[in-house]
Amino acid sequence: MKNLFSVTALTFLLLSNAALAQSDKDCSAIVKSPQDAADRADWVIDADVVDVVRMHSDPALHVSIENATVQYELERSPRFFSAMLTADACLSPGAIPMQGKAAASRFVGKRMRFYGTKLAAGGGRRFFFVQAVEPAMPAIAAVRKEYTDKQQMPIAAPFDAQGWTRARSADGGFSVDMPGPFSDMTQGSAGRAGFMLRGTDRHGTLFMAVFERSGPGSGMGATFDEAYSKPNAKVTKFKGADAVITLGTLPESNGAKITHGLWFRVPGGTYMLSVIADKEQDAQSLASRQRFFHSLAFE
Structure with a gap:
């Protein structure tokens, strides 16, 4: 589990800032009261x-x-x-x-x-x-909810005609479309809470949706803020939130693995959506990337 969020160490090479389509349910709907x-x-x-x-x-x-x-x-x-x-x-x-x-x-x-x-x-x-300031302020928990490390894999749910299924994070409060069986992981150790849905398609392309709760130990929050503040950052809006689109390679792959990332912060934490494909499969993964990114829903 200690490598659950190792993707945050990827070197950023920024992609185009073409705006991503909005969802009917954007991030302003997360907080209702x-x-x-x-x-x-x-x-x-x-x-x-x-x-x-x-x-x-x-x-x-x-x-x-x-x-x-x-x-x-x-x-x-x-x-x-x-x-x-x-x-x-x-x-x-x-x-x-x-x-x-x-x-x-x-x-x-x-x-x-x-x-x-x-x-x-x-x-x-x-x-x-x-x-x-009136009425009285709602209660704030003296100790934030804690989670234990756990991993459920693989999870095979009903698939559509294209081989996709709906994946839900049991603890993270979000869901996303996955192109095959997926793992649902929770990390509660290391001073921060994080949640990941992870799956692969038939070509071996890796899809990850990660949410990390805000707080002093949030590495993803710091990574997003630093990337967003760079003068050459390629920023956009995603589901109403400020977002950064990234492109890079896995350092250990010598350029053979291409990484596409979408990072954005919402009330309570930071999301990272990532697709990692073999170089020869990268162009063919475009449609899958778009479906994966746009399917994210806050629950």
Whole structure:
């Protein structure tokens, strides 16, 4: 199990930034209530809203706050009393609709509660849910749920005419189409929780869908933040989330294994979708890659 997430060590060679098609159910639907937000937040802050701005170079909403009180932090950071918070791409319409400056500006001068994600590279905070400070804040578990290492393989489910089946992560809360039998793996050791669905097609091409929960030990979160912040990063939107598309080779394969990756962060953690094909099979794997990527669903 210690090599479950070794794919994060791949060298990045960035691909084209052609936008990927959106799903009807995007990442803004992951958080539906204050309790959902509390279960997935890296931090919760109460603060007075001073202003709401949208910069010319950045379509995201930026909220200027002051008199901030940190209600919860998964990982401690320096205290502050005023700051600029940025709306996450996965901002939930939830309790307070923040989309558009006209809607957001209604909350200037009010005290609001923000739930968000802490970026690993370069610091910063992005909020994905906001509500009034009343009613009372939902409960946050004193100890996050722990998981034990386990692996179920192979799992053969009903296949369609093309030999594909629906794979579901028992612990990870997501599902994806797989071109054959698959393994369902959970990693609870090493200070972080992660979940993987892994399968191969009849050509030996490897398909992996990995979700790693956010937190101080999240290597995938740091990898995504670093890749996304690079000047030459090929970024796109995937199911509403900010995403990075990558292309590379397995270091030990001497160029014989081509890797295609799609990395993106949602409230509560980071996803990595990867397809690794023999060089001679890479072109033929395009249709399978597209089906695999677009089939991901949050459950």
